[in-house]
Amino acid sequence: MKTKLQQSIIIISSILLTQPTLFAKISILSPWSLQDRTSTEKGKFDQSVKIQPGVNGVSPSGGDVDTTFESFPYELSYGLLDKMEIGAGWGVANVDRRNKSAQFGLTDLMIAARYRFFDANRIERMPGLDIEAGLSLPTASFEKGLGTGGLGILFGCGLVLPLDPVKAHFGLGYRFNTENSDDVQVGSIFSYVAGITIPWKETLSLTGELKGFNHSRNKKSGTKTGPTPDELYLSPGSIWKINERFQMAGTVLIGLTAHSSDIGFNLELQF
Numbered sequence: 001m002k003t004k005l006q007q008s009i010i011i012i013s014s015i016l017l018t019q020p021t022l023f024a025k026i027s028i029l030s031p032w033s034l035q036d037r038t039s040t041e042k043g044k045f046d047q048s049v050k051i052q053p054g055v056n057g058v059s060p061s062g063g064d065v066d067t068t069f070e071s072f073p074y075e076l077s078y079g080l081l082d083k084m085e086i087g088a089g090w091g092v093a094n095v096d097r098r099n100k101s102a103q104f105g106l107t108d109l110m111i112a113a114r115y116r117f118f119d120a121n122r123i124e125r126m127p128g129l130d131i132e133a134g135l136s137l138p139t140a141s142f143e144k145g146l147g148t149g150g151l152g153i154l155f156g157c158g159l160v161l162p163l164d165p166v167k168a169h170f171g172l173g174y175r176f177n178t179e180n181s182d183d184v185q186v187g188s189i190f191s192y193v194a195g196i197t198i199p200w201k202e203t204l205s206l207t208g209e210l211k212g213f214n215h216s217r218n219k220k221s222g223t224k225t226g227p228t229p230d231e232l233y234l235s236p237g238s239i240w241k242i243n244e245r246f247q248m249a250g251t252v253l254i255g256l257t258a259h260s261s262d263i264g265f266n267l268e269l270q271f
Contacts, residue, residue, distance in 0.1 A: 025075070025085060025087060026075075026087040026112045026113070026114045026132055027132060027171055027173070028112050028132045028133075028134050028154045028155070028156040028173055029075050029089040030075060030089060031213065032052050032264065033251070033268060034195070034197075034207055034237060034239070034249060034251055034266070035169060035171050035193045035209065035211070036160070036167065036169045036195065036197050036207070037128065037130060037160050037171065039079070039119065040087075041079045042079040042080070042081060042082050044078070044079050045076060046076070046077045046078075047074070047075065047076050047271055048074070048269065048271070049072075050071075050074075050075070050268040050269075051071075051265070051266075051267040052073065052264070052266050052267075053068075053070045053071070053265055054067075054071075054253070054263075054265075055261050055263050055264070056068060056261060057255060057260055057261025057264065058213070058215065058229050058259060058261070059097065059145055060095070060146075061108070061140070061142075061145065061148050062177075062186050062187060062215055063142070063145060063148060063186045064097045064098075064145050065098075065227060065229055065259055066097070067098070067145070068096045069095045069096065070093065072091045072092050072093065073089050073090065073091035073107065074089065075087060075088070075089040076089075083115055083117070083119075084113065084115050084116070085113065086113045087111070088112070089109075090107065090109045091107050092104065092105065092107065093105070093146055095144070097145050100145070103141070103144035103145055105141055105144055105146050106140050106141075107139070107140045107146060108138055108140045108146075108148065109136070110134060110152075110154070111134055112133065112154060113133060113134065114130055114131070114132040115130060115132075116128065116130040117131075120161070120162045121162065122162035122167075125162065126162070127159060128160035128162075129159055129160075130157065130158050131155075131156070131157045132156035132158075132173075133154065135151065136148070136151065136152030136153075136154060136175070137152075138151060138180065142180055143182075148180060148186040149180030149184065149186075150177050150178040150186070151178045152175055152177050152178070153175070154173070154174070155174045155175075156172065156174070157172055157173075158171040159171070165198070166196055166198050167196065168195070169194075169195050169196075169197070170193065170194050170195075171191075171192065172190075172191070172192050173189075173190070173191040173192070174188065174189070174190055174191070175188060175191075176188045179219070183221045184219065184220050186218055187216035187217050187218050187219075188216045189213055189214065189215050189216075191211070191214075192211065192212050193210070193211040193212075194209065194210050194211075195207065195208055195210070195211075195235075196209075203241045205239045206236075206237075206238050207235075207236070207237045207238060207239060207249075207251065208234075208235065209233075209234075209235040209237075210234060210235070211233050211235060211253075213229075213231040214228075214230050214231075215229045215230070216228060227259065231255070231257060231260040231261070232255070232260055233253040233254060233255060233264070235252065235253045236251065236252055237249060237250050237251030237252065237266075245271055246269070246270070247270045247271075248268070248269050249266075249268050249270070250265070250267050251265070251266045252264070253265065253266070
């Protein structure tokens with residue numbers, strides 16, 4: 001399997017170098033994406049389609065370890081007010097868990113909102129500050145490993161520092177999962193990220209992040225069970241502005257802990 005893994009890494013890395021992707025607008029909708037906390041203008045829509053594979057790590061739902069997966073989310077955000085956005089994310093995934101058959105189907109539907117207290121302003125040296133909140137609805141099968149089977153409550157906050165010409169961003173997040181109909185409560189997740197965006201050319205920027213996800217134990221009928229995975233990733237990437245409407249971006253997630261995916265990718269088109 002490691003030989004196939006190495007071959008996959010070489011192939012996908014080659015694609016990434018020539019086809020960079022994009023970032024999510026509301027960060028808690030897509031933790032694997034670049035978290036630079038860009039905003040959606042009032043009265044406008046932003047959409048994105050992504051490919052997010054991971055090898056030998058925690059499943060997207062957070063319920064399993066030693067999982068190889070391919071997730072294909074679609075996300076939409078709308079600028080509701082000058083300082084507020086609403087959005088949603090949904091998609092399909094293929095999940096191959098250890099000692100279980102691979103499963104394919106819908107993921108959980110996620111809805112969220114973000115309020116920006118301040119927008120980062122490079123000229124005035126003004127930092128950006130925002131908060132986010134959302135819900136994850138159990139539209140995916142827990143039995144197949146595609147979702148938590150219960151309601152998820154999401155929180156997040158972020159800070160952006162315009163350090164001309166570099167932009168730094170920092171974020172914290174928390175997800176609480178309720179118990180599902182199988183009397184299983186998938187563990188809560190605390191997430192954190194620190195990253196930078198460096199303009200390189202007029203249409204190309206380089207990015208880098210250090211991001212982590214700390215999982216609490218799952219519960220079965222109120223009794224804690226299973227591991228407490230700690231994921232940590234070094235995530236270099238790039239953003240390519242195609243034109244005024246389209247962007248592509250790509251990031252590689254290099255696992256730094258035992259429970260992290262060996263390697264992961266976020267390939268994204270935003271329009």
